[in-house]
Amino acid sequence: xxxxxxxxxPRWRSRRNVAHHYDLTDELFETFLDPRRQYSCAxxxxxxxxxxxxxxxxxxxxxxxxxxxxxxxxxxxxxxxGGLAMAMTECRENLSVTGITLSERQLAHARxxxxxxSLEDRLDFALRDYRxxxxxxxxxxxxxxxxxxxxxDVPAYFQTVRRLLAPxxxxxxxxxxxxxxxxxxxxxxxxxxxxxxxxxxxPQLVRAAEAGGLKILDMEIMRxxxxxxxxxxxxxFLRNRDRITALYDERFVRMWEFYLAGCEYFFRCQHGMVVxxxxxxxxxxxPESRTTSPNWKPNSGTGCVGTTILERKEPRRHDTGRMxxxx
Numbered sequence: 001x002x003x004x005x006x007x008x009x010p011r012w013r014s015r016r017n018v019a020h021h022y023d024l025t026d027e028l029f030e031t032f033l034d035p036r037r038q039y040s041c042a043x044x045x046x047x048x049x050x051x052x053x054x055x056x057x058x059x060x061x062x063x064x065x066x067x068x069x070x071x072x073x074x075x076x077x078x079x080x081x082g083g084l085a086m087a088m089t090e091c092r093e094n095l096s097v098t099g100i101t102l103s104e105r106q107l108a109h110a111r112x113x114x115x116x117x118s119l120e121d122r123l124d125f126a127l128r129d130y131r132x133x134x135x136x137x138x139x140x141x142x143x144x145x146x147x148x149x150x151x152x153d154v155p156a157y158f159q160t161v162r163r164l165l166a167p168x169x170x171x172x173x174x175x176x177x178x179x180x181x182x183x184x185x186x187x188x189x190x191x192x193x194x195x196x197x198x199x200x201x202x203p204q205l206v207r208a209a210e211a212g213g214l215k216i217l218d219m220e221i222m223r224x225x226x227x228x229x230x231x232x233x234x235x236x237f238l239r240n241r242d243r244i245t246a247l248y249d250e251r252f253v254r255m256w257e258f259y260l261a262g263c264e265y266f267f268r269c270q271h272g273m274v275v276x277x278x279x280x281x282x283x284x285x286x287p288e289s290r291t292t293s294p295n296w297k298p299n300s301g302t303g304c305v306g307t308t309i310l311e312r313k314e315p316r317r318h319d320t321g322r323m324x325x326x327x
Contacts, residue, residue: 009150009196011129014102016195026109027247029081031240032233036083037109040144040174041226041274051232054225059087062141065172065218065278067286070094072138075164077130078145082110082123088141089122098137100128130160137164140171146205147176151198154205158212161279170286171214171279176226177202178272193259202275209279217286218278223267226274230264 033039034055042054043061062084068074071094076085079099089095101107107127114123130145140161149157161171178199190197200208209216237244237260244253266272278286 009153011131014129014148014150014196024105025247026105028244031243032236036087037081038083039080040229041222042229042232043222043225044228051229051236054229054232056087059084062143062172062174062276063088063091065276065286066139066141066170068092068095068139072096073136073166074098074139074141075133075135075137076100077133077140077142077161078148079106079110079125080144081106082113082125084141084143085110085123085125086113086117086119089119096122097124098133098135099123099125100130100133101125102127102129130157133160133164135164136166136169138166138169140165140169141173142171143174144176146173147197147199148194150196151200154200155208155211158208158214162213162281165214165279165281168282168285169280170217171277173205173209173277173279175200175205175275176272177205177275189259189262192255199272202273205275205277209277213281214279215281215283216277217280217283218276220276222274222276223270226272227264227267230260230267234260234264 029037029039034052036055036059038055038058041058042051043058044054045057049057066074066088068088068091070092072092074085074088074095074097076088076097076099079085079101080103082099085097085099088097099110101110104127107125110123110125114120114125130149142161146154146157161173165171176199178201180201206216206219234257237256241253244256280286
């Protein structure tokens with residue numbers, strides 16, 4: 001795999017790269033994502049969990065790691081369509097969330113959803129580069145965004161998280177990582193799917209977080225979950241192929257089929273992993289135990305309902321027949 005030459009990514013390029021992928025039509029993403037539009041690794045507590053259940057479990061575990069409390073100010077860096085921000089407001093009263101994105105379509109959807117639920121006073125969404133964000137936040141969460149910042153800007157990213165985190169605050173950062181040295185995604189992917197994307201290495205993440213003044217309170221490696229997530233996305237995409245071909249030409253559709261299958265293969269062959277880092281400036285910012293309250297029950301729609309035990313689960317590895325690609 002070719003190595004990436006370290007160069008800081010200017011703001012205009014970051015916005016252009018994001019628009020290339022995330023400003024595609026809402027109808028496209030509706031064909032294969034869950035209702036909250038979680039475009040990141042789900043968590044399959046049981047092998048037969050539906051995508052919706054697995055994504056709700058993912059959100060519940062993120063909220064548990066954040067250890068949310070009433071009155072907290074939360075920053076969601078790379079908030080996407082606002083699904084995580086909305087879920088967090090369901091979990092705690094008087095919680096205010098600022099979500100920032102570089103996608104105009106995502107911003108419009110997030111604001112529309114907040115208005116439909118009369119949550120404009122608690123949910124503030126903005127088109128903003130993370131480097132331009134000001135203020136201080138009790139909690140910071142960032143899921144699936146670090147892969148877009150550029151190799152040279154990973155240290156600055158963690159420095160920004162530290163600058164924005166209030167004393168004693170907690171940040172949870174979720175990113176794809178590779179086992180070897182940090183590297184770009186392959187040339188086909190950077191040209192057609194994720195321009196400017198790169199995959200940090202686990203050592204790079206740890207070094208950058210600590211050099212930025214943050215202490216690692218907890219680290220979790222999620223292995224089989226993203227392959228399973230991608231399988232669900234790909235099967236839904238194929239089931240809705242006729243809808244998608246009404247939006248885009250055959251070349252685009254085949255390109256996306258290859259993208260989803262290739263990414264699933266990447267994780268099934270253990271070339272990469274999903275890393276969650278829990279960070280703070282204070283080692284005592286969260287309980288020692290991985291049993292954290294409050295949380296919400298997946299798919300209940302009832303808000304907080306008790307305790308989530310952050311036990312580790314890995315979905316069963318499916319055979320080649322179900323994947324439809326060689327392993």
